[in-house]
Amino acid sequence: MKKPTFSPLFLLICKKAVFYIATYFVALSLIFLIIRLMPGNPVEQLVARLVAGRHSGQTFVGVDKLYWQFITEFGLDRPILDQFYVYMQNMLTFNFGVSISAYPSSVIAIITGSLPWSFLVLFPSIIVGFVVGNYLGAVAASKKGILDNVVFNTSLLLSNVPYYCLAFIMRYIFAFLYPLFPIGQGYSLGHAGFSLTPEWIVDYLHHYALPFLSLVLINVGGQAIGMRVMMIYELNSDYYVYSKQLGLSEGKLTNYAYRNAMLPQITGLALSFGTIFGGSLITEIVFNYPGIGLTLYQAILEQDYPLIQGCFAMITLTTLLANFLMDILYAFIDPRIKAVYSGEKK
């Protein structure tokens, strides 16, 4: 048995983990600060809403009592540091409280109900967009000529269309002018909930197509442009020219260049993940697709602060987790980092 030593790679992962955990803390603290520093009293609003919700037949006698009950329930009469401690404890245990707009259900239940819908659109579209975009960009850069022109200009246009604009246009063209796809929502009426019958899956995919496509198109555009620039850079680099003169086969050369150009692309993807996630939230709203974006939208319309807060925490957590995974993946892919951290290179 070898003595259990910590490999440098493991330490790198730990370092990254600490950074992301700290970031999550900062994000949560920011929200705490925002809520506390904002003018206006959320409890007042909450009570007002609850009272307004009680229609005729009930008396308003207990308003004052209700107010103070909430104050103690939320711990607002305690010192600020105590409040912060309780808040953090709740946030870290996913105890986001009770939704105001969907009163009896807890915030976390609503979020876990919508999160899978988002993930099913988000991650496949990123992966497909990344693969297709990189392939197109690389081909465009190495083939040059008309193909390059077409790919470059289309990608430039696509990557610059804001998410919501593309969603609007796609929805108008493919669901209204040419009704190939349903105009919104995640499933037909009467097909609610997850089930794995063939009809349900077909129905699901049918609704899935447009939001998915509009996200993929934008990702493809952005990736293709980045890849093209990186590829051109690699194709003009000394090692490439030298190897070419040595007579290496075209395929092998392109492969080398491709692998080198790939690395910055992955970093780019990791950094832009937050933006892509944000874009997918907006896309969901336009397509009325029942993911976390739509939940957030409805929470805003209903002024459901606990739900907004919970959505923010989950979105941030997802983004940070994805970034963390990407960093680890990067360490494994990049031969330089791998060599340094696994001790091959001293």
Next chain:
Amino acid sequence: MGILLFFVLLAGIAPWFTPDPKAMTVARWNPPSLERLLGTDLFGRDVFSLFVNGLSMSLIIGVLAGLIATFVGVAIGAVAGYRGGIVDEILMSATNVMLVIPALALLIVLAAFLKMRNEFLMSAIIGFTSWPWTARSIRSQTLSLKSREFIELSKMSGLSEIRIVFQDVLPNMFSYVFMCFALQMANGILSETALSMVGLGPTDVVTLGQMLRWALLWETVRLGYWWVFVPVTVAVTLITTSLLLINTGMDEMFNPRMRKL
């Protein structure tokens, strides 16, 4: 460049000649005609008039948010890059933390807790959440400038650090700062539109995002009233694209190595 100029002129001049955007008429959902260039909406308001007014407001917010973000980003990036050491470490970890927190989600929470939102407040919160990109790139620019001879010379002649940063470092990357501003302005317009679309925009003025919000709420896509949302989507796309093209164009102009590509 031309595209941007066109929209700026349109936003600057057209509102003087169009009817009051808030005036409601009985002509609801009229398609575009010569009299009403972009038709009317649910309340019979003139969409073209709303559009040009919204356009100017969106451009203003974009410029303001861009200015704030660029200013904060440049200040943090330049100080971090120039001072180095522990200051750099602290500022850059703050930047990295802000960079990975999803800006849009943070913006939504910020805006949701603000009761009254006017265009200046909007620009401020957008600006203060989008500076990290600028800070990062300005820092690396500063690092590369820092070791040049003329900076050394200024140092030897005993100028204060603040003076060196503001008189020697920043003017030498003015073009670069402007490029950052173009990007930030595009980002500002995009953020404003996204925020307004979910109903968290400025509360008392018309913006492009506000128009998209109405388009969404009234299910105009389902009804096929294209004149309500097509002009807005096209305008936002073209403006942000032209800003990005200005950015890359300047990049090529100032960076001869890129020009060859």
